[in-house]
Amino acid sequence: MIRFLVSAAIAVSVALPAQVLADEVVVYSARNEHLIKPLFDRYTQQTGVEISYITDKEGPLLQRLKAEGKRTPADMLITVDAGNLWHAAESGVLASVDSPVLDANVPANLRDPQKRWFGLSERARTIVYSSERVTPADLSTYEDLADPKWQGRLCLRTSKKVYNQSLVATLIARHGEARAEEIVRGWVANLATAPFSNDTKTMEAVAAGQCDVAIVNTYYFGRLQKKDPSIGLALFWPNQDSSGVHINVSGAGITQHAKHRDAAVKLLEWLSSDEAQHDFAGLNMEYPVNPTVEPAELVAAWGTFKADELNVAEAGRLQADAIRLMDRAGYR
Numbered sequence: 001m002i003r004f005l006v007s008a009a010i011a012v013s014v015a016l017p018a019q020v021l022a023d024e025v026v027v028y029s030a031r032n033e034h035l036i037k038p039l040f041d042r043y044t045q046q047t048g049v050e051i052s053y054i055t056d057k058e059g060p061l062l063q064r065l066k067a068e069g070k071r072t073p074a075d076m077l078i079t080v081d082a083g084n085l086w087h088a089a090e091s092g093v094l095a096s097v098d099s100p101v102l103d104a105n106v107p108a109n110l111r112d113p114q115k116r117w118f119g120l121s122e123r124a125r126t127i128v129y130s131s132e133r134v135t136p137a138d139l140s141t142y143e144d145l146a147d148p149k150w151q152g153r154l155c156l157r158t159s160k161k162v163y164n165q166s167l168v169a170t171l172i173a174r175h176g177e178a179r180a181e182e183i184v185r186g187w188v189a190n191l192a193t194a195p196f197s198n199d200t201k202t203m204e205a206v207a208a209g210q211c212d213v214a215i216v217n218t219y220y221f222g223r224l225q226k227k228d229p230s231i232g233l234a235l236f237w238p239n240q241d242s243s244g245v246h247i248n249v250s251g252a253g254i255t256q257h258a259k260h261r262d263a264a265v266k267l268l269e270w271l272s273s274d275e276a277q278h279d280f281a282g283l284n285m286e287y288p289v290n291p292t293v294e295p296a297e298l299v300a301a302w303g304t305f306k307a308d309e310l311n312v313a314e315a316g317r318l319q320a321d322a323i324r325l326m327d328r329a330g331y332r
């Protein structure tokens with residue numbers, strides 16, 4: 001017993017200075033473990049920097065960061081949707097980062113104008129249609145899905161999901177509240193059935209013939225396509241003559257009270273680099289934010305499109321307005 005304690009003490013006294021010197025980064029992530037762990041492992045292998053992380057839903061992570069305040073062990077917050085990133089920034093848990101590397105790797109419309117968060121993958125929220133009952137020539141814009149010609153043919157995910165709140169927020173930014181409300185009322189009038197709890201169920205309803213068109217994130221389409229290549233659904237890129245396809249990001253920021261700020265900034269820079277971007281986006285069938293990096297093969301096969309150039313932060317700024325508008329319009 002005594003021998004054990006002695007040797008343990010020696011081990012500690014030897015290990016301690018190294019541990020203090022070695023870099024470490026603590027991450028709170030609302031992005032799923034299987035999407036971040038392979039990259040963290042590679043980074044640790046290359047740099048020796050240890051990364052510890054917890055994953056949870058956005059809400060609990062933000063609550064935790066706020067409750068921990070100065071005592072938080074977290075150096076970095078990773079989450080999805082600019083609406084959520086905006087909320088985290090507004091609640092004061094993220095610090096500004098001045099980094100020429102991030103400025104170069106992340107396009108200006110995919111990061112916070114105040115540099116408190118940076119997009120790391122881009123997701124497109126687009127139209128999916130039944131390749132059996134719809135010809136692409138019938139489709140044009142998100143706005144057109146409010147046209148009575150789609151009556152009883154549209155399926156949507158619930159308005160409670162931040163993805164749809166962000167989409168409607170950009171409609172407000174583009175058209176103003178009155179016109180945006182008209183569009184959302186038109187969607188509601190065209191619904192084939194009550195909104196679904198997730199994008200996959202929404203698409204499955206199209207595949208099953210319950211409706212003909214829907215609005216979803218492309219990576220969910222990719223997952224279905226992988227499972228069943230003959231599912232009878234296809235993607236359509238709307239608004240190509242106007243605002244472009246609605247895009248959003250998953251992204252990250254450095255916490256206000258980071259204990260390993262420099263190491264965390266380096267990790268964030270690496271995640272935006274050529275080296276990490278292909279996998280960071282590719283593991284979830286999303287698009288790299290770094291314009292020098294090609295998307296994964298399956299994603300590239302969906303073709304190229306004109307994307308909305310509005311700063312994704314607008315989705316956060318107008319989120320509360322979007323939620324009230326959807327409620328008024330009867331979008332549940």
Ligand code: FE
Nearest residue numbers: 080163217220
């Ligand atoms: Fe998602």
